[in-house]
Amino acid sequence: MDLQTSALGRARQMLETQGRFPGGALPGDITESWLRSLSHGLDPLARSQRLILSEVEFNATRQTHADLIRFARPELELLYDQIAGSNFMIALGSPDGVVLDTLHDTQFAETEAGAQVIPGSVWSENLRGTNAMGVCIATGRPAQVYGGEHFLRAHGDVSCISAPIFDGAGRLAGVLDASSMSAVRQQHTAALVQMAASSIENSLIRSGHDRRIVLQFHPRPEYLGTLSMGVLVLDEDLTLHAINRRGEMFLTGFPRLLGESFDRIFEQPFAAIQQRLVEGETLRVRDRIGSAVSLRCVANRASFALARRLIPVVTEPGTAPARNLFRDVVIDDPALWQRLQALPDAAKRGAAIAITGETGTGKALIARLAHAASERSGPLVTLDGRMLAEGDFARVCLGSGTEPGLLQQAAGGTLFLDEVTDLPVVAQAALAGVLDIGEYRHPETGAVVRTDLRVVCATSAPAALSDLLPALRYRLEGFRLDLPPLRLRSDLAALAQRFARSVRPDARMTEAALARLAAHDWPGNLHELRAIVLQAMLMRPEGALEAQDFDALLPGAPARPVSSGATCCAQCAGVPWKADQCQNIRTVVARHEGNVSRAARVLGMSRTTIYKHLKDQAS
Numbered sequence: 001m002d003l004q005t006s007a008l009g010r011a012r013q014m015l016e017t018q019g020r021f022p023g024g025a026l027p028g029d030i031t032e033s034w035l036r037s038l039s040h041g042l043d044p045l046a047r048s049q050r051l052i053l054s055e056v057e058f059n060a061t062r063q064t065h066a067d068l069i070r071f072a073r074p075e076l077e078l079l080y081d082q083i084a085g086s087n088f089m090i091a092l093g094s095p096d097g098v099v100l101d102t103l104h105d106t107q108f109a110e111t112e113a114g115a116q117v118i119p120g121s122v123w124s125e126n127l128r129g130t131n132a133m134g135v136c137i138a139t140g141r142p143a144q145v146y147g148g149e150h151f152l153r154a155h156g157d158v159s160c161i162s163a164p165i166f167d168g169a170g171r172l173a174g175v176l177d178a179s180s181m182s183a184v185r186q187q188h189t190a191a192l193v194q195m196a197a198s199s200i201e202n203s204l205i206r207s208g209h210d211r212r213i214v215l216q217f218h219p220r221p222e223y224l225g226t227l228s229m230g231v232l233v234l235d236e237d238l239t240l241h242a243i244n245r246r247g248e249m250f251l252t253g254f255p256r257l258l259g260e261s262f263d264r265i266f267e268q269p270f271a272a273i274q275q276r277l278v279e280g281e282t283l284r285v286r287d288r289i290g291s292a293v294s295l296r297c298v299a300n301r302a303s304f305a306l307a308r309r310l311i312p313v314v315t316e317p318g319t320a321p322a323r324n325l326f327r328d329v330v331i332d333d334p335a336l337w338q339r340l341q342a343l344p345d346a347a348k349r350g351a352a353i354a355i356t357g358e359t360g361t362g363k364a365l366i367a368r369l370a371h372a373a374s375e376r377s378g379p380l381v382t383l384d385g386r387m388l389a390e391g392d393f394a395r396v397c398l399g400s401g402t403e404p405g406l407l408q409q410a411a412g413g414t415l416f417l418d419e420v421t422d423l424p425v426v427a428q429a430a431l432a433g434v435l436d437i438g439e440y441r442h443p444e445t446g447a448v449v450r451t452d453l454r455v456v457c458a459t460s461a462p463a464a465l466s467d468l469l470p471a472l473r474y475r476l477e478g479f480r481l482d483l484p485p486l487r488l489r490s491d492l493a494a495l496a497q498r499f500a501r502s503v504r505p506d507a508r509m510t511e512a513a514l515a516r517l518a519a520h521d522w523p524g525n526l527h528e529l530r531a532i533v534l535q536a537m538l539m540r541p542e543g544a545l546e547a548q549d550f551d552a553l554l555p556g557a558p559a560r561p562v563s564s565g566a567t568c569c570a571q572c573a574g575v576p577w578k579a580d581q582c583q584n585i586r587t588v589v590a591r592h593e594g595n596v597s598r599a600a601r602v603l604g605m606s607r608t609t610i611y612k613h614l615k616d617q618a619s
């Protein structure tokens with residue numbers, strides 16, 4: 001750009017020589033930013049300084065914004081692919097202008113700008129003058145700063161485009177920036193940067209409120225689930241706790257949104273629609289200003305918790321939960337929850353599902369869920385590999401006399417091959433054949449029987465899967481799910497309480513009792529936990545279960561310090577029951593490699609309580 005002839009050039013020249021510039025010569029955002037830069041006492045001709053956080057400060061900043069970095073990374077990569085060309089970079093900034101993460105091509109990395117926009121560098125307006133990230137932070141709006149519009153002449157050969165990322169409660173959570181060496185206006189890139197910022201914002205809001213009710217809404221139902229949807233989060237008292245910017249747009253006209261109750265924003269009271277929402281329906285509701293939107297509930301812990309409250313537990317044997325799959329099941333372990341997300345879809349697509357995990361980790365239960373998710377009308381029929389003798393395949397599976405075999409019984413439904421790795425080889429070969437062609441010959445009549453089967457298999461010996469006949473193995477491993485042992489799950493407290501409440505709805509356990517359970521290794525996993533809790537309940541038919549109730553039932557000393565040398569804290573030393581509980585807490589923290597949040601979930605305690613017990617070690 002010819003700085004001497006353009007309006008920008010004249011404004012720059014005045015700025016650099018006289019410290020002022022003509023109003024109206026520049027876009028409004030740039031004018032305001034130059035004025036702010038002047039008020040910060042910056043010199044437009046100053047050299048750009050290397051403003052970089054120390055390693056310690058940078059690590060602490062990254063820690064603070066760990067979620068933002070995690071959710072932004074895939075978006076940075078996508079954006080990088082979308083605007084691939086040459087000479088550009090993408091950066092994620094914190095609300096204070098610290099660059100947290102970058103992606104750039106080698107050409108850009110070699111430029112002066114590339115050498116400066118690096119992780120740890122600071123791009124706030126008060127230090128660097130007008131730049132897109134700084135302007136975006138100062139205004140809370142998307143910003144574009146081209147070449148000479150930068151306040152410092154030293155940044156004049158770069159163009160940058162930024163978009164803010166909000167946290168749903170009106171606070172800035174970060175900034176996304178794309179910089180390039182091109183001086184051409186890039187509206188297309190600006191749109192892509194804003195879309196990526198919205199996507200990060202939605203992920204942040206959703207993940208940050210996993211325990212609250214999250215709703216998606218949009219005037220047009222086909223836009224639900226897309227970037228243009230509104231997302232709103234309800235607190236337990238059904239007031240609006242957070243909302244994304246799209247959502248704010250759809251609800252403009254309300255004097256206040258945050259803190260307002262759902263029932264004052266929408267015409268239909270939440271109580272009247274909650275049942276249908278948790279069942280996954282998309283509803284048409286009208287807000288109190290008169291606009292109609294489609295609304296649906298995002299499946300997360302809160303929605304399942306709500307579902308459990310709303311829908312009575314079905315106890316008749318054989319009634320698989322049909323609409324809300326997770327109604328009776330505790331899956332509060334985030335890693336397991338994450339792994340299970342893809343299961344319903346795989347089941348619906350008809351993929352073969354292979355579940356592995358130690359005994360009692362819930363394989364049979366997940367098989368039932370997979371069957372229910374497949375929405376097939378036929379039944380779930382189990383064939384246990386351990387029970388099938390070598391010569392019995394034809395009789396048991398293909399039928400005998402008028403008795404239909406298991407394969408025919410499972411037609412239109414799901415055949416669950418439990419402990420599949422124990423199936424005799426003959427049965428493996430025969431099954432592979434049936435699955436391959438979808439039919440078999442009746443062993444007695446010779447008639448061809450067509451059978452439409454879906455298969456779910458499970459094994460507690462995953463290594464043995466590779467010993468199955470390849471013809472069968474490759475038919476079984478469409479979607480693989482490895483279930484963690486109970487000792488590595490973070491929802492032990494919730495599971496124990498669920499089992500106790502299946503006996504007595506008001507059953508409770510003391511913190512010490514939960515700590516005692518959490519310190520045990522659980523080789524029998526959920527089978528063992530259920531049995532132990534039920535026995536303890538029998539012995540104490542009233543009142544909260546105590547740690548001692550489990551002492552006689554669990555092997556070993558009440559508290560078994562693990563190799564970390566978990567002793568107890570100074571406050572608990574000397575009082576035996578406190579010391580036991582404290583040791584148990586420390587054991588659980590050590591088992592979870594010092595991760596206090598995980599340990600807190602396992603123990604069903606607050607992190608503050610746990611930190612208290614970790615503070616000073618008794619000598």
Ligand SMILES: Nc1ncnc2c1ncn2[C@@H]1O[C@H](COP(=O)(O)OP(=O)(O)OP(=O)(O)O)[C@@H](O)[C@H]1O
Nearest residue numbers: 329330331358359360361362363364365460526527
């Ligand atoms: N997430 C869960 N929430 C509540 N109960 C569960 C959960 N997972 C499993 N259970 C219960 O724990 C027990 C063991 O589960 P399941 O029988 O599914 O395990 P498995 O891995 O198939 O065991 P095995 O290897 O012995 O066949 C069952 O009573 C089951 O109902």
